Amino acid sequence: MAIFARVSPGRLVGQLSNPLVTDALVLSLKTSAIAQAIVLLVGTPAAYVLATRRFAGRSLAIVLVELPLALPPAVAGIGLIAAFGRLGLLGGTLSSLGVQLGLTQTAVILAVAFVAGPFYLRGAIAAFEAVDQDLVAASRTLGAGRGRTFFRVVLPLARSGLAAGEALAFARGLGEFGATIMFAGSLQGVTQTLPLAIYAEFDLNFTAALAMSALLVVVSAALLVTLRLTLQWQPSRPTSRFRFALSR
């Protein structure tokens, strides 16, 4: 609220034409969208396996998945550099393939996914564990294979838990700072997301920093609300009646 008190709406809107601000906004939205898509696509099946299968090393896997939650972002940044950096563990392999990760958008996406992913995974594992296994069994005996059972029974029942987890992950990812600045740097238009731009402008143009902070608040709130509404949306009674009326 203090942010909105410091800057008038006119100046806030005025800053939207500042290329530094628009670059950062576009980059933040783009990298967040891609990073969250990766988190959902990789995290959902991984969480389902961790929630439903009992195998050796499962507890260890869960600890590893949750570890980034406890790590300071700076450590995550160092870790990413040590793994994917030019001189890192996989750096040699990557550069021989002609891939250079440091200081690129891919690096931003990787950092966001790495830091935000565990928030989604945690929520998703809990959501999948809460699905009654008798319902899964019932679906199978009714002729549905594993895949169909997952999409028609497990996913709809876990949906609100998944939405809550993804909302947290999204919020964490959008505000990502430490790991990104260390691993991807802060190049305007390439790796400078909103939080990085705020930090960069803090000394130079405090008004711009304020405007971007306000923008981040608005964007986060809007996206969180949209996400929750989209993922938690369930067919209402009148809608389902309509559907059955068609099928009769």
Place this chain on the structure above:
Amino acid sequence: MALVGPSGAGKTSVLRVVAGLTRPPRGRVALGDEVWLDTARGVELPPERRRAGLVFQEYALFPHLSVHANVAYGAARRPVGALLERFRISHLADAHPRDLSGGERQRVALARALARRPEVLLLDEPLSALDAHTKAEVRGELAELLRELELPALLVTHDYEDAAALAGEVGVLVEGRLRQLAPPAELVARPRDGFVASFTGANLLRGRAQRGDGELTAIRLESGERLWSADEAEGEVGVVVYPWEVSVARTHAGQADSALNVLRGEIASVVELANRVRVRVGPVTAEVTASSAQRLELARGGVAYATFKATGTRLVPLS
């Protein structure tokens, strides 16, 4: 066919193995010529390929789907209107499971299992999730349905009376082993052991049998009384007598009575069941008509004689 047994006997496991939800270390499941599971030959069909209609104990209806969508789930796009009609749930088509009563949920679960056109119907404790009032009604409906279906059905229950009412053959399962498999009348007439007898509702008394002179066996009970049976046995035995074979009197008729066995005892309980009364006299339970209970003024605390014939007394191994 029904499997009965105490909890933990492995009844539900049998259903899960047949449906393909649990893999046993060893075993074979086949429907006619179709082998569903044969651990020796490495055959194991997944549940979705087994055509077994399983009705879960708590019904396991999909909470996010309407009644119509639940029933249609396994129907492979075939219309399910006739099934809804048959189970009197058409008016509930748009309702969700949380809005249904126990009896309605069971009808939806049955309709859903049958919509798949299974080749065998599996019922896990089909009556245990219902309250006593609904249960009697649903039991009648279920018995009728199972007769009409012309579909092999395997149901498990811990209640022998439910099993006898619903199944042509009843297997008694204890600790994973089948003790006896027979029509209900046969189980009652010739229980294989003391457990089967007491599970089917008989009185079971422990004693020591000795071949007497003549055609009867004498049994000395642990409590000291002597009973007679027409069965032959020696050593430790269980004396089995069903409540409806036991008469109750306030005085002992002595030699004038054809029933040889007399046990004197205090009346521990008098429980009315519809038009009959169950009276606990000393170690045995007798079943008498409500009118004779009234005539005899049977009440708790009084002394009575329980009498039964030697021919109505079975001798069985204890376990």
